[in-house]
Amino acid sequence: MTIGVEQATHRLSSKAVARFVADGYLRLDGIVPSEVNAVAAEEMRRSAPAGVASYAGAPLASVWEESQGLGAMLRLPQVSGALLSLLGADPVYDYHVVHIIEPGGGYSAADLSFIGHKWHSDAYCDLHPYERFQVNLFYIPHDVPREMGGTMILPGSHFRKVDEIARYQNIRGQAALVCPAGTVVLFHHGLWHCAQPNLTERPRYLLKVVLFPRGHQELLWDTSDLHDPDLGAILGQNHGWEGNELGIEWMHRVKLWRHLTANPDFDLSSVCTRYG
Amino acid sequence: MPVRRQKLLLLYAEDSGFNSAIIAWTQIDGTCNERHRSGDSEVSPYASVYDAICDGWRLIQMPEQLPRFPGAERETAYLPFEFVLEQLVEMEGT
Numbered sequence: 001m002t003i004g005v006e007q008a009t010h011r012l013s014s015k016a017v018a019r020f021v022a023d024g025y026l027r028l029d030g031i032v033p034s035e036v037n038a039v040a041a042e043e044m045r046r047s048a049p050a051g052v053a054s055y056a057g058a059p060l061a062s063v064w065e066e067s068q069g070l071g072a073m074l075r076l077p078q079v080s081g082a083l084l085s086l087l088g089a090d091p092v093y094d095y096h097v098v099h100i101i102e103p104g105g106g107y108s109a110a111d112l113s114f115i116g117h118k119w120h121s122d123a124y125c126d127l128h129p130y131e132r133f134q135v136n137l138f139y140i141p142h143d144v145p146r147e148m149g150g151t152m153i154l155p156g157s158h159f160r161k162v163d164e165i166a167r168y169q170n171i172r173g174q175a176a177l178v179c180p181a182g183t184v185v186l187f188h189h190g191l192w193h194c195a196q197p198n199l200t201e202r203p204r205y206l207l208k209v210v211l212f213p214r215g216h217q218e219l220l221w222d223t224s225d226l227h228d229p230d231l232g233a234i235l236g237q238n239h240g241w242e243g244n245e246l247g248i249e250w251m252h253r254v255k256l257w258r259h260l261t262a263n264p265d266f267d268l269s270s271v272c273t274r275y276g
Numbered sequence: 277m278p279v280r281r282q283k284l285l286l287l288y289a290e291d292s293g294f295n296s297a298i299i300a301w302t303q304i305d306g307t308c309n310e311r312h313r314s315g316d317s318e319v320s321p322y323a324s325v326y327d328a329i330c331d332g333w334r335l336i337q338m339p340e341q342l343p344r345f346p347g348a349e350r351e352t353a354y355l356p357f358e359f360v361l362e363q364l365v366e367m368e369g370t
Binding site for chain 2: 117118119152159160161162165167168169170171172174176194196197240241243244245248249251252
């Protein structure tokens with residue numbers, strides 16, 4: 001697949017990719033134009049709970065080709081440039097889900113008690129957090145204030161090997177995706193997250209698209225800042241919940257950064273060099 | 277006739293210390309007066325396990341101190357320092 005000039009121009013910087021490695025996600029706030037958001041919301045309404053966009057394994061470029069909403073969103077240079085940076089050219093579509101959380105959603109209609117949603121990691125059986133990691137694209141076509149819910153995420157949790165984590169309720173550093181209309185968020189497949197109840201009078205829309213890389217994920221982004229002195233601080237971010245295991249989390253970030261940059265000598269405070 | 281109900285408090289500390297900072301928490305109210313869920317608070321009800329014990333919570337389980345499994349020394353998984361506390365509350369039966 002030929003990489004377009006605009007797509008290449010909108011590739012992520014090294015600092016942005018480093019934030020993805022450390023945090024497990026990257027936000028692109030309000031990048032989708034309002035006219036695309038309006039069409040996309042209507043498309044989501046029509047195809048809820050899940051539409052058939054294509055088949056698992058199809059090239060992403062073939063998905064929603066005629067669409068002026070969801071398809072237009074995926075074709076935006078900022079979105080395709082970010083996906084190029086993390087997944088490479090011609091990423092693979094796996095599946096998508098449309099979530100529509102009605103007013104009061106997250107509550108039991110029977111007794112108005114909270115159901116909420118449980119913390120979880122989508123790809124807990126995936127053993128490839130470094131090479132061939134997948135990206136979950138989240139797209140929100142309207143403003144989401146805190147009382148509307150939004151997805152709650154735990155930055156930095158994407159390397160932890162867990163099957164289910166439903167007994168946790170609140171974790172220091174958790175962050176709800178409060179965002180403006182037209183926000184796209186790219187998740188590493190291991191990121192811990194949970195839905196939040198919608199306490200407003202309006203429905204909340206969320207599209208999730210699961211994407212795989214087709215080839216190697218090495219130096220795919222704009223690497224002109226690859227030697228920026230701030231990269232170490234970004235990769236070493238403490239999110240407030242790692243506690244005694246922060247050094248081990250650093251090791252996983254180093255492993256992923258080494259893979260992405262094809263640099264086996266990279267390290268953070270020598271954690272991998274000293275301790276292996 | 278009064279009945280007893282259990283309240284559970286799960287506190288996840290940054291290490292195995294009783295005075296250590298809390299990094300995660302879960303509250304289960306067996307009286308059904310409060311329904312807690314994910315994302316409903318930003319601040320732990322207690323700054324440490326010790327503070328919870330001083331406030332009348334009874335510790336029923338503390339994290340085991342086990343060496344990491346061979347071959348998994350550099351893996352991370354569940355929040356490892358889980359303290360389970362309870363209170364037994366008397367209330368009127370129905």
